Amino acid sequence: MESAEDRASREATRWFVELQERPADRQFLRQFDAWLKSSPLNAAAWEETQQVSRLASTMPAAYGNVWQATTAHQPVEQPPVRPGVRWSIPRIALATAVAACLAVFVAPPLILRAKADYTTTTAQSRSVTLQDGSEVELAPDSAISVTYTPTERRITLLSGEAFFKVVTDPARAFHVIARAVDTRVVGTRFDVLMESEGVTVAVEHGIVLVGAADAPSLGQSELRAGQAIRVNPAGQRTPVPATSDAIATWRSGQLVAHSLSLREAIERLRRYWTGTIVLVGPELGDLRVTGAYDLTDPEDALRAIARTHNARVRRITPWILVVSNI
Secondary structure (H helix, E strand, O other): OOHHHHHHHHHHHHHHHHOOOOOOOHHHHHHHHHHHOHHHHHHHHHHHHHHOOOOHHHOOOHHHHHHHHHHHOOOOOOOOOOOOOOOOOOOOHHHHHHHHHHHHOHHHHHHHHHHHOEEEEOOOOOEOOOOOOOOOOOOOOOEEEEEEEOEEEEEEEEEEEEEOOOOOOOOOOEEEOOOOOEEEEEEOOOEEEEEOOOOEEOOOOOOOEEEEEOOHHHOOEEEEEEEEEOOOOOOEEEEEOOOOHHHHHHHEEEEEEEEEEEHHHHHHHHHOOOOOEOOOOHHHHHEEEEEEEEEOOOOHHHHHHHHHOOOEEEEEEEEEEEEOOO
16 A cells, blocks of 8 residues: 555655646646645655755766767756745756766667677567577577687677577587676586676586686686676676576576675666666665565565665656665
């Protein structure tokens, strides 16, 4: 059952969005004023919504430089000032935010699709059988390219995550390249996950060798069934807790977290959410999460994860969720 606080919060978000669209509608503004004054819960929810929007508006937009020239010379349209209404995001900021979102969520996927042989979209998984009979299961928002030669089988993970079931071929080693990480196998089942904080390789069955794609002389780490390793952007390798039955649990619709940072958990949930998830505060992102969460309902999973650290999840629009500790 929805609590009175949650209902007020949801209504405040709706008012916030619609006020951006109808700043000159006098009748609508009167309705808003009446709602705002009708309950202390409404007033508190409105204040909280404004606080979250101010925090979100201060976050740097990725690819913002792409759109800076476009928005720099646009006139700023100021909405009328009304008592009790503090416009925390001017329209030019909204335009910039929309442009930045387009750059983040449209341009990179188009570039990936041009390079990739197989891709998936948000919340979509896909099974691919390669020409040698090896199988690849692609997680949502993932992409791979495939190169086969008489002496080598090479798969490049361009984004996201993939689980591999490799057919044995001693004459042609099977390589998975993820950024600067090279995973070499002959025949095995394993998962490769590429995130902002590093590349994780986890083995369900068999043996793999994990090394540097551009520096083979640095040596390789051998992983057996039930073992996993993370390679950070600097090339440092760190063992990761894993068991054979808890590898690539996304295939069964679960996110299983073992002391996962909140930032990493949200990054994985983003592949299942059709909008944008914004995490406010680096300290909050560093907190650790352990548990199993249902990927078929990513918003509910996000709220459950946030509750473990008394954080809040707020809808700013139907497509934006903000996670904060206020």
